[in-house]
Amino acid sequence: MMKRSAVTPYRISTFDLHLFAAVVEAGSITRGADAMHLSLAAASARLQKLEHALGTALLHRSKLGIRMTDAGRTLLRHAGRLERELEILHAEMAAHAHGIRSTIRLVCNTAAMTEYLPPLIGRFLAGHADVDIDLRELGSQDVLLVMRQEQADIGIVADYVQTEGLHTRMFVKDDLVAVFSSAASWPAGADVHFADLLEHPFVGLPAESGLSRFLQGRALQYGRGLHYRVRVRSFEAALSLVADGVGIAIVPAAAARRLAHARIGMARIADAWAARSLLLCTAGGTKPEGRAAQLFDFLARHGG
Template structure:
């Protein structure tokens, strides 16, 4: 395997088309096809499935893709380190933010990077946490914010903050009757076990929020009444606004639309929270630029915690 062949293969997987990959790589398609065939012959396995709708990686292809991304990243890092040795921080930093985190930290981070590190090119991916985790596992991100509290063999975690979760929307009368006022007399609450009676729309099982909820529900001996899996924050909120079902979100998720101020919210008791963690892929080297952007993000999160809003320090 050579570097050029790995770059071509990565382009094929990411674009799902030999034609498009050839255009991006600035090479003739027959030459690209020959490179792919030579790579498959060298490794002795099929790397892609060819079909009418394009090409998709085989299991062997997905494995090679992950390694190729890591190797190419290492080469890019070495090249950048040599070029900027003794100079200002520069380079490309790719980060992933789930939709709710992007709403809170996206623009402050863009401003901070532009002000402090004009030589850094920021690539910000906003999506549901399941897709962000997939990008991270495939070594396509320098780091990401994810709602996790346990590391893995592929990902190293740095807890930054925690957020309480709220029932959003108007629950049925039987469940609503179980809510009560907190000691302050200001904040409506609902018992965790009462959620078994509430029709819910939630992100799918691949998302961090859903994993937290399912784990707590199981611990309480209840089964959540999920009527739809919706991997879209705007649609989750609109469903709650229209009274079709309730959803469960942190308070920070309610700041995107003016109408969200009128949405009923109830703190779930015993209190449920999710941990906001800085996640680094173990297979990739950390660049000076990535470390600098991560430090800026830490400062933004710390400032949000100091404001006294929904974000709290991460639990030990």
Template sequence: MHFDITDLKLCVNVANAGSITGGANLTHITLQSASERIRGLEHKLGVDLFIRSVKGISLSNAGSTFIEHANAILQQLELMQDDLRQYSQGLRGHINLLCNASAQMEFLPLRISAYLRQQPSMSVSVKEMPSSDIVSAIKNKVANLGIIADSCDFSGLESRPFCYDELIVLVHTNSVWTQFEHISFAQIINSEFIGLSEDNPLQKHIDSHARQQGKRLNYRVRMPNLDAVMQVVNDGVGIAIIPKHAAQRFNSPTSKILKLTEYWAQRELVICTRDFTQLPDHTNEFINFLINWESP
């Protein structure tokens, strides 16, 4: 079924204004045209979108659903216009990248900064998601490119190695655990943890393995980022499971890194897509830059 953009805008404006007159004014069309458009749309759909009364109009159940979708479509159109406007201003290409929490926090910032300095006519959007959700988005053609942990199932996608991303246990040097060099998840599962927020994909990954052992981790506090987590551990409050790269960057004399022996802690990050040969040249150039970049 064909939907006219003006009809979508009109219905959203009518719903917001609470009257056809107000909606017509916001859409910059006449009241007669607005009434005819709404009647025509309702006829095509076979349902009433608005309930008319002496007090004005309100949305029917079908109308509420219609407005929800109309808002999403109009917002997407606005994003498309913004992206295309950049091309008219000299942009050569735009890259949308999905990545897991560890890639977003530890491996991408320096690489993307270096890439953008080298490529002033390119732009990049990065969105953090759990690895499994990234795989689903790419398979369902909602996204084209992602960085995920190889611990999730990404069969059916093409991939290239990005970097090693081992998870370790960070403890204070006064902790009872400092006698160990490596440790199992079962040994520490009843400890007091410092974690990231509940909706953080990395924390969800760790919590899911605790649930597989019939446990729920005891969090003394949840912090917004890895730097904050490491600082609290460094103050002697609890322990944390974090990427080794982050702990090495923190490099505090009052904290110690313990090797976590679980298989799921030995992770590699990979760049994945449906078909690398179908990506634009500038996207493959970006991928090669991320993989081959060396820290100064």
């Protein structure tokens, strides 16, 4: 291992990180230098300075090419993340240059994304021309992780997760219900237990959606999996297939009411976790500042 000097005037640059990634991808310093439009001597010198600055070897060099050391693999992983963050930074700075002064980062679960946020965000953005919203859908547990790492301004989670350490406000009631074809032999108006639903085929959202992952976790508590006959991108498509008798679905009650028609029946799920609320949350135990605070208060006032 290289011995790092006590003082080094060299500062790691993003160009050198890009060069290192190019060399690794190309499999040789010569080809990596070509990709970066550098001479072999210049590329080698920059890589050596990078290794000295970090105090460790990043590459094993041989006549057959290069191989990364463990330190090199660690650097490559961080280099990719830094490049992505720089791309985001450039995009946000470009937005500022065009007069858009605020970007609010909002992460939420499936129900919030599909049922509750679109009309509210539309109203908020219509009244705040200087604001953009970076909106992402995640499962509630993943939303918590993002909020605790302070990678978003506002999160929306179902109330079954542990929100200690976060500032929370009620957003909306969001009960989950089972929907089925009206031609099926379900007792009218009767509650159903999730364990009994596992005997039936399902229609659902994509596997990566927050709601799908939540339901899969509940099924695993019974040592079972959910049998999906098909997955689709929206509640509208799911309920259309339910009406055709393809299977049952579990959706937010708001979606079931919005899309209800004569060919669909609805039953309340008796399990306690199905009667849930969605919570607004922010990191650090306090409300956000600036435009994010305005959006937080707007959603708290106008939620259900």
